[in-house]
Amino acid sequence: MSIWLNHHLQAIKLVLSRMRANLLSTFMICLVVGVAMCLPSLFYLAVDNLSKLTDHMKSETEISLFLKLDATTDTIAEVDAVLAKNTAIHQYHLVTKDDAWQQLQAKSRDNQNISTAIGQLGKNPLPDAFFIQAKSADPETLETLRNTLQSIPGVEQAILNADWAKRLSTLLSIGKKLIFFITLLLAIVLLVIIGNTVRMQILTQKDEIEVSYLIGATNSFIRMPFLYAGILYGLFGGVLSVLMVAGIIQTFNYSVMEISRLYGSDFSLAILNANLYFTIICLAVAIGWVGSYLAVTRAISAIKIN
Amino acid sequence: MIQFDQVSKRYPGSDQILKNVSFNIGAGEFVYVTGHSGAGKSTLLKLIAATELPTSGTVLIAHQNVSKLKPSAIPFLRRRFGLIFQDHKLLYDRNCFENVILPLRINGVSEQEAAKRVRAALDKVGLLNKEKVMPITLSGGEQQRLAIARAVVSRPSILLADEPTGNLDASYAADIMAIFQAFNQVGVTVIMSTHDALGMSADQSRVLHLDHGQLTENPFMQKPSNLNPAPAETFSS
Numbered sequence: 001m002s003i004w005l006n007h008h009l010q011a012i013k014l015v016l017s018r019m020r021a022n023l024l025s026t027f028m029i030c031l032v033v034g035v036a037m038c039l040p041s042l043f044y045l046a047v048d049n050l051s052k053l054t055d056h057m058k059s060e061t062e063i064s065l066f067l068k069l070d071a072t073t074d075t076i077a078e079v080d081a082v083l084a085k086n087t088a089i090h091q092y093h094l095v096t097k098d099d100a101w102q103q104l105q106a107k108s109r110d111n112q113n114i115s116t117a118i119g120q121l122g123k124n125p126l127p128d129a130f131f132i133q134a135k136s137a138d139p140e141t142l143e144t145l146r147n148t149l150q151s152i153p154g155v156e157q158a159i160l161n162a163d164w165a166k167r168l169s170t171l172l173s174i175g176k177k178l179i180f181f182i183t184l185l186l187a188i189v190l191l192v193i194i195g196n197t198v199r200m201q202i203l204t205q206k207d208e209i210e211v212s213y214l215i216g217a218t219n220s221f222i223r224m225p226f227l228y229a230g231i232l233y234g235l236f237g238g239v240l241s242v243l244m245v246a247g248i249i250q251t252f253n254y255s256v257m258e259i260s261r262l263y264g265s266d267f268s269l270a271i272l273n274a275n276l277y278f279t280i281i282c283l284a285v286a287i288g289w290v291g292s293y294l295a296v297t298r299a300i301s302a303i304k305i306n
Numbered sequence: 307m308i309q310f311d312q313v314s315k316r317y318p319g320s321d322q323i324l325k326n327v328s329f330n331i332g333a334g335e336f337v338y339v340t341g342h343s344g345a346g347k348s349t350l351l352k353l354i355a356a357t358e359l360p361t362s363g364t365v366l367i368a369h370q371n372v373s374k375l376k377p378s379a380i381p382f383l384r385r386r387f388g389l390i391f392q393d394h395k396l397l398y399d400r401n402c403f404e405n406v407i408l409p410l411r412i413n414g415v416s417e418q419e420a421a422k423r424v425r426a427a428l429d430k431v432g433l434l435n436k437e438k439v440m441p442i443t444l445s446g447g448e449q450q451r452l453a454i455a456r457a458v459v460s461r462p463s464i465l466l467a468d469e470p471t472g473n474l475d476a477s478y479a480a481d482i483m484a485i486f487q488a489f490n491q492v493g494v495t496v497i498m499s500t501h502d503a504l505g506m507s508a509d510q511s512r513v514l515h516l517d518h519g520q521l522t523e524n525p526f527m528q529k530p531s532n533l534n535p536a537p538a539e540t541f542s543s
Binding site for chain 1: 355357378383384385387389395397408409412413414415416456457460
């Protein structure tokens with residue numbers, strides 16, 4: 001047990017002292033790992049935050065129910081009664097054609113062109129309308145509800161205002177797939193880079209490895225410092241990547257918060273994203289380990305004497 | 307302790323290096339392996355150290371058949387030996403201390419204990435004051451002594467030396483021989499190959515003589531004809 005522990009401690013010490021001796025090149029490799037991990041992370045953050053935003057918007061989607069232009073107060077009352085019975089509806093309110101007309105005139109007062117255009121209309125072109133919020137934000141449920149409402153007598157048109165949100169979420173799911181492949185490709189690149197770095201180190205330690213074999217070193221003893229080198233490259237690179245991501249989020253947040261404020265929201269990007277950071281570091285360490293393992297196994301079988 | 311039974315060795319695409327060699331070495335012996343260059347001395351030592359496997363026949367080390375050992379067991383067999391090479395095989399990127407500590411690192415000895423044993427080993431070969439020195443700055447004889455320190459630091463029961471004095475002048479060679487004798491006296495089995503007979507001063511030494519891969523004689527207390535106890539002055543300036 002203590003022999004096993006000694007081997008590991010010695011390997012880590014050896015690797016750290018080698019890294020200290022080649023500080024610049026070690027930093028370069030960690031930087032490569034960091035940047036490579038940073039790219040998909042940022043992409044992920046963008047997609048993740050956008051999809052959070054659309055979820056947020058989806059809950060605000062409503063169905064606009066426009067009645068026929070010739071609808072009487074009786075028709076309005078009948079539709080009102082049907083809506084009141086529907087259990088899928090969270091709440092709804094009526095905007096009569098006169099209310100809407102007044103609102104339109106009030107809103108367009110500042111704009112000379114529109115108010116003249118409205119003035120020329122002479123008679124009110126707007127229908128009576130119900131604005132309905134459903135209990136569910138699920139696109140399919142909303143679609144069914146819209147169809148039901150469309151079939152109520154006296155209804156001219158039921159419009160679901162969620163189409164753009166649906167399109168956006170489809171786009172986002174494409175984005176998520178893209179992230180997966182970008183991460184995969186960058187992981188392969190990192191495997192090759194770390195593998196190659198470790199292979200070069202093995203070549204510079206070739207004499208030591210040969211002598212070590214002659215005096216009774218086991219494969220795992222030879223392999224261990226190189227595996228730790230790979231793991232440490234991953235670890236330092238992952239930490240660097242986390243710092244970069246946090247820094248980038250911070251700079252983005254100034255503008256994002258500015259925009260949110262303009263839209264009357266307090267939306268901002270979360271700097272402390274423990275899950276993401278943990279994933280970045282673990283992934284980087286795993287890639288470092290696998291890359292060095294492949295390199296060292298290949299190199300050892302080439303060096304070995306018998 | 308070391309038993310060869312009808313051992314032959316042939317490298318792919320070459321003549322047979324060793325032909326039906328049989329011998330037995332007991333614990334605590336001092337054995338010379340002699341013969342002309344290319345007679346198979348190095349191959350014989352490599353077979354003992356399990357860095358080569360026999361083409362036919364059996365090599366038994368401490369009652370273990372080397373050919374039948376699992377590859378994973380061979381490193382542990384090798385740790386019984388202290389190996390000394392003609393070209394030293396020192397690591398020139400680190401100082402003397404770091405060179406000697408390598409076998410102890412492999413054995414997983416704790417750093418404090420290792421440091422003590424390294425100094426003891428350096429002391430035995432007379433290099434205690436050079437522990438921080440880089441090996442490239444040492445003379446040939448000192449480098450060979452450093453290699454011996456590395457070979458003995460893990461306290462092996464068998465020392466295998468492949469022409470340890472081959473590149474050294476007589477006075478250095480005598481130093482090295484004295485060190486081997488001293489280890490032999492405390493019970494370490496010493497097997498040493500040599501193409502000359504410079505150091506064979508001890509009358510009790512046993513000689514395995516190889517001639518074109520065959521063990522032609524196995525005499526006790528018989529010295530090769532080219533024995534030439536050259537005085538040190540002849541070589542030193």
